[in-house]
Amino acid sequence: MKNFTSKDISRIKNITNGETGKAYLNLEEKEFILHFPDKRKNSILEAKTDEIVVLYQRASKSKPRYLTHLVRAIDYEIIEENTRENFKYGRIFEVIAYTGEENKINFELTELGKIDFRNRGWGNAESFKNIANQKTIEKIQVELWNLFKPYFNHKLKQNLKDYQTYFNDELEQDFGTKEGKELFRKHRVRERDSSLTYRKKQIAIKNGNLECEVCNFSFQDIYEQDYIECHHKTPIFKGERITKLEDLALVCSNCHRMLHRRIEGDFLSLEQLRKRIKTRHNTV
16 A cells, blocks of 8 residues: 555545444444445546545534544445445445544534535545635645544554455456455456456367366357356456466356355365365265
8 A cells, every 4th residue: 555645635525324423433444335325326436546535424414523534445346235225335445544433523623614515415535626726625635634643543453354256247247356245246346457358268269168167167068159257366356467368267157156255264276176076076
């Protein structure tokens, strides 16, 4: 992660938890799913991963507003959950600074409190550029940095959850994986070069060997379809790298899902999954 400065604080978002005014104030870990109103779904990916978003909240319209978090998005993926009505969509954010319940910062006493938001809730991560001029923005950034400075060394744990990626129905797309809470994830965890997976598949079609490298299943033989999925042998969440054709494997949908699922605490390699299938067949 980059070393942030005050200039990186560039967006603001309102958060809510009914009438309690305690949204995301029970966090135990650094990473969490920040939810957005359904009507703001199209703006979820606007914040870049090198931008810091300041979060504010209040218990009701008659109560004062408080600043509680500085956060940043860790990837460009929309998550869909159905646990909150009107807030089904979210994105994984990492806490940069966190006041907790006891040390909430009074919004009204800051430079932000002087700005007329015209009763807009800013349920999206709104850019400062849309609410203030550059001179005011610089004052806001410096002030927020100083106000949150005591809370940069928060006591939140490194993330213990692993957010498992569930493939969506558009199986043409390749996805990265993280394990844990069951989620339906709409976008790729990290950007991948789709042209490389396309080349891998086209070479296999040309050579007439479009079958799963694990179980030998063939969509061509069973369904008469030139279809296969492409698996990255090294998990994409391990970071940016140069990927070559030999780093990709062509697999069927079932094997692909199993390769992206922790089994006995770890992800299996193609050979390990192949051995499991063979062992299973030999015992049946």
